Amino acid sequence: MTELTGARPVMAGIARLRTGRYVARGALYAVLAVGGIAMVFPFLWMLSTSFQTAGALLVPPPQLIPSPIETGNYAEIAAAFPLWRFLLNSVGVATISTVLQVATSAMAAYAFARLTFRGRDLLFLLYIATLMVPLQVTIMPLFVEMRYLGLIDSYPGLILPSIASAFGTFLLRQAFLSLPRELEEAAFMDGAGHFTVFRRIVLPLARPALATFAIFAFMASWNSFLWPLIIVNSPDLMTLPVGLSNLQGRYATSWNLLMAGSTVAVLPILIVYAVGQKYVIRGVTLTGLKG
Amino acid sequence: MIVGQRGWRHRGAIALFVAPSLVPLLLFTVGPMIASAGLSLLSWNLLRPPVFVGLDNFERLAGDANFRAAVIHTLGYVAGYLPLVLVGGMLIALALNQRLRGLAIFRTAYFLPVVTSWVVVALMWRWLLDPRAGIVNFALGLVGIDGPGWYTDPAWAMPSVIVASAWKDLGFVMVILLAGLQSIPEEYYEAASVDGAGRWSRFRNITIPLLTPSLFFVLVISLINNLQVFDQVWVMTKGGPAGATSVVVEQIVTNAFSYGQMGYAAAMSWVFFVVLLVITIVQFRLQRRWVTYD
Numbered sequence: 171m172t173e174l175t176g177a178r179p180v181m182a183g184i185a186r187l188r189t190g191r192y193v194a195r196g197a198l199y200a201v202l203a204v205g206g207i208a209m210v211f212p213f214l215w216m217l218s219t220s221f222q223t224a225g226a227l228l229v230p231p232p233q234l235i236p237s238p239i240e241t242g243n244y245a246e247i248a249a250a251f252p253l254w255r256f257l258l259n260s261v262g263v264a265t266i267s268t269v270l271q272v273a274t275s276a277m278a279a280y281a282f283a284r285l286t287f288r289g290r291d292l293l294f295l296l297y298i299a300t301l302m303v304p305l306q307v308t309i310m311p312l313f314v315e316m317r318y319l320g321l322i323d324s325y326p327g328l329i330l331p332s333i334a335s336a337f338g339t340f341l342l343r344q345a346f347l348s349l350p351r352e353l354e355e356a357a358f359m360d361g362a363g364h365f366t367v368f369r370r371i372v373l374p375l376a377r378p379a380l381a382t383f384a385i386f387a388f389m390a391s392w393n394s395f396l397w398p399l400i401i402v403n404s405p406d407l408m409t410l411p412v413g414l415s416n417l418q419g420r421y422a423t424s425w426n427l428l429m430a431g432s433t434v435a436v437l438p439i440l441i442v443y444a445v446g447q448k449y450v451i452r453g454v455t456l457t458g459l460k461g
Numbered sequence: 462m463i464v465g466q467r468g469w470r471h472r473g474a475i476a477l478f479v480a481p482s483l484v485p486l487l488l489f490t491v492g493p494m495i496a497s498a499g500l501s502l503l504s505w506n507l508l509r510p511p512v513f514v515g516l517d518n519f520e521r522l523a524g525d526a527n528f529r530a531a532v533i534h535t536l537g538y539v540a541g542y543l544p545l546v547l548v549g550g551m552l553i554a555l556a557l558n559q560r561l562r563g564l565a566i567f568r569t570a571y572f573l574p575v576v577t578s579w580v581v582v583a584l585m586w587r588w589l590l591d592p593r594a595g596i597v598n599f600a601l602g603l604v605g606i607d608g609p610g611w612y613t614d615p616a617w618a619m620p621s622v623i624v625a626s627a628w629k630d631l632g633f634v635m636v637i638l639l640a641g642l643q644s645i646p647e648e649y650y651e652a653a654s655v656d657g658a659g660r661w662s663r664f665r666n667i668t669i670p671l672l673t674p675s676l677f678f679v680l681v682i683s684l685i686n687n688l689q690v691f692d693q694v695w696v697m698t699k700g701g702p703a704g705a706t707s708v709v710v711e712q713i714v715t716n717a718f719s720y721g722q723m724g725y726a727a728a729m730s731w732v733f734f735v736v737l738l739v740i741t742i743v744q745f746r747l748q749r750r751w752v753t754y755d
Binding site for chain 2: 219309368
């Protein structure tokens with residue numbers, strides 16, 4: 171009823187909208203474009219700077235397309251600093267900690283979503299509580315702990331604190347809870363154990379959630395700065411962010427070199443983002459929506 | 462007994478599934494958390510054996526001018542940063558919520574800085590804002606403005622950090638608010654149009670109230686994250702010039718790892734953690750006043 175009587179004013183509204191739409195749409199695109207350029211330009215300027223000579227940068231006006239194109243900046247910075255080693259370290263650390271975080275979180279999430287045991291909810295609450303603890307509260311004891319274990323300035327020291335994730339457990343538990351149980355019950359009837367059900371049924375069904383969390387974990391590890399800054403001293407073990415910040419100490423104003431290093435640091439994560447954008451946005455909104 | 466065996470196997474399965482994440486969490490988060498409370502009662506530089514000093518660290522903290530300055534700078538940072546990302550993120554989200562072609566590209570662009578490491582963003586902005594050769598001051602010069610020294614000038618250093626931070630996080634706020642906007646049922650708007658509600662009235666009476674849960678979430682997360690501002694400060698200014706951008710986490714890190722005052726830094730981190738907790742609890746208490754859940 172209401173829909174029928176309401177149809178005419180709605181149509182009139184649409185017609186009215188249509189007249190002013192071109193102007194409004196143009197303005198909208200213009201504003202978004204200006205904002206979009208403001209977002210993208212610093213990246214382009216970084217890329218451009220990384221191909222300029224030091225001299226060209228000091229002579230105004232700034233040139234977006236470098237002339238002459240100087241490709242030696244990358245080689246120069248790689249010769250002075252183990253830049254490729256930084257890159258390798260970042261890839262290795264991020265990959266290992268992502269794989270481990272996804273595995274450990276998925277297993278715990280399965281237990282919290284599908285197994286019943288005494289103290290389960292209390293234990294889950296403990297997981298949630300750790301989400302509230304900021305790194306700077308735990309970082310001093312963690313450092314002392316690593317010192318006792320003899321893991322200062324080592325890969326295990328770098329990676330161990332991020333092989334489990336309460337956030338991932340929480341995220342994946344929610345995903346597992348929303349999966350239908352019929353398949354699992356059928357599998358149990360056929361005599362399958364928990365581990366088989368977990369691996370053969372739950373994990374394949376939850377692939378989107380696993381991908382979302384994996385990309386998140388990877389980006390978090392790739393960009394993490396404070397812990398690697400504190401635990402690692404030797405350049406051979408540094409990840410890109412820490413290496414870059416050290417580079418800055420050395421080449422305070424050699425912007426062409428610093429931007430070459432930054433470009434190397436940013437490209438892999440931009441590729442991950444481009445490939446997994448769907449999951450990244452979904453991850454943000456998933457956690458964002460729960461309010 | 463079948464039940465007993467099942468129970469035993471069941472328990473084994475639980476241990477197998479939970480232990481791989483529980484053990485690291487206990488060792489590297491819960492344990493250090495508890496240890497940190499004990500550490501705050503010690504005087505310890507890691508070289509000599511620790512000395513128990515009771516609440517001395519907290520007493521000293523109350524009179525620490527550097528810490529007080531850091532707290533004020535942190536609050537100033539948040540006060541400048543929050544309105545920028547909230548208003549900016551809201552405007553972009555509203556624009557992107559129009560169902561027009563090609564908007565996905567803008568969403569990608571706005572989200573680009575969010576996935577980029579803080580160290581890279583901070584270096585980028587140092588270069589953009591370079592007092593002599595930076596492109597921002599060059600552009601300002603074109604319109605006849607003599608650009609300031611930005612991060613080299615105590616008066617402009619914090620605004621520089623704020624601008625870079627807002628630029629980086631705008632996309633994050635936008636994506637969450639956009640998801641909130643898109644979850645508002647179309648029928649509400651249609652019904653309001655039928656009742657003769659204009660565009661502003663629809664925005665005021667439908668969009669805003671139904672968006673408050675998302676706004677609340679963004680506010681809580683942004684406050685927690687940004688009171689802990691560190692990476693950008695460390696790379697852009699190292700807390701300077703002349704301490705103008707010293708912030709709380711930077712003070713904690715400096716005291717612990719530069720001055721070797723583990724206990725004092727732990728006390729700092731606990732005071733700070735409690736403040737964060739109180740702020741978050743207050744926000745949850747206040748949400749009843751302005752957040753609408755349907």
